Amino acid sequence: MTGERRYHLTLEEQCRMFRLLATMMGAAIGLSESFFLLESGEDSPRRSYVFLKIHIHLSQGHSLSSSLAKASNSFSPKVIAMIRLGEETGALARCIEALAADLEAEWNAVRDVRASLVYPLSVAMIALAAFGGLFAFLLPRMFELLRSLNAPIPPLLNLGLLSYDFLVHPLTLFALSQLALGIYLMFRKLRSRSDFELKRDQLLLELPLVGSLSLQVNAFRFASGLATMLRAGCPVLRGVKLLIPGITNRYLAHLAGLTLRDIREEGSSVSEAMRARGLFTPPFHFMLHSGEESGKTEEVLRVIASFYKSRYEETLLVIVSLLEPAVLLCLGFAVGFLALGFFLPLMNVIGRI
Known part of the structure; x- marks a missing residue:
């Protein structure tokens, strides 16, 4: 949307987010529910806002790659492309795990x-x-x-x-x-x-x-x-x-x-x-x-x-x-x-x- 606020996530925060996301996906928790849990347990209003926006986009039927791109401008083309690759190949969990390790x-x-x-x-x-x-x-x-x-x-x-x-x-x-x-x-x-x-x-x-x-x-x-x-x-x-x-x-x-x-x-x-x-x-x-x-x-x-x-x-x-x-x-x-x-x-x- 025009004028929509887009907060920035640091590299350290992206590492933590993808590591927690990989852990929750390994526990068979869905993507939308995972970001809802991330948003609920977050004490930073900035990070909470980003997680909430991703959760909303996922709930509306958008893919994870497009939800990340719409919610924040923090994620590099490499991150978005790797998530999209996982969605295309059906190996999203493996891509998120590999991405978390690379960002760390x-x-x-x-x-x-x-x-x-x-x-x-x-x-x-x-x-x-x-x-x-x-x-x-x-x-x-x-x-x-x-x-x-x-x-x-x-x-x-x-x-x-x-x-x-x-x-x-x-x-x-x-x-x-x-x-x-x-x-x-x-x-x-x-x-x-x-x-x-x-x-x-x-x-x-x-x-x-x-x-x-x-x-x-x-x-x-x-x-x-x-x-x-x-x-x-x-x-x-x-x-x-x-x-x-x-x-x-x-x-x-x-x-x-x-x-x-x-x-x-x-x-x-x-x-x-x-x-x-x-x-x-x-x-x-x-x-x-x-x-x-x-x-x-x-x-x-x-x-x-x-x-x-x-x-x-x-x-x-x-x-x-x-x-x-x-x-x-x-x-x-x-x-x-x-x-x-x-x-x-x-x-x-x-x-x-």
Whole structure:
């Protein structure tokens, strides 16, 4: 309906919903009744509203795939397609079970990335706040105290105060605001170009650690998602097509689209087309080719997903191990600045008294 409210479900909430739905279907509970039970036991008005809308659409005779699409815009084309595939093949329960497992694996990957970065980013924010407080409040008072004692102003402290005065000057603030506005407008103009995001994400892949992490996470999600679709009986071409919108890096998604076109036009295998286009890394191509040759593509894709999961976990550990000492080094610099710029001159003044 026009103007109908469509609430969003997070990835974690979708995992929980499909897991509970798979459990209830295993207990021979119907779809409409399952969503009624989900809605009845929900304490969140947002989630309760989504479950109620799905229940209403199911009660009106709509399929589960169309009910999900009408009730919320949270569900990706992959999710809708897998549900529709289960409805077409009569294996809906198996598709929902496979979908729940795939979404859980995807959520675990997202949670690992977030959890690994929470501590270093929190410390970095505290350090930034400490630097801001140092320059905005402590530094001017230190300067006034030393001047009242007729103590020589250390060059380091004087430089810091001059830098602070320069940054807070109205003309400097105006110039910085104009510079920020110019950068914003230039960025908006660049974003309007069709190839901007493609080139940006291509450059992102070239960055050390961050590029590797993006590549490994997308390879894990692609392999895990394709294995889940094959397990549910989805044709490989359809599976690749449905997974492309879920690739977060635009350049990798572009390569995946070219790979799909090569498979259709040239009749090559998935591994050959991926290797020709440079989608993901050689280990992915070699292992997938082995699976295609042996007829165990789904099993090999699970192995590939596990391989890249371990790789991105290792990359996360490296990033965190580099962030923590960098933040501590900045904090040490702040402490050293205080000691050299204020306390040593203050001790000299006290020593002369």
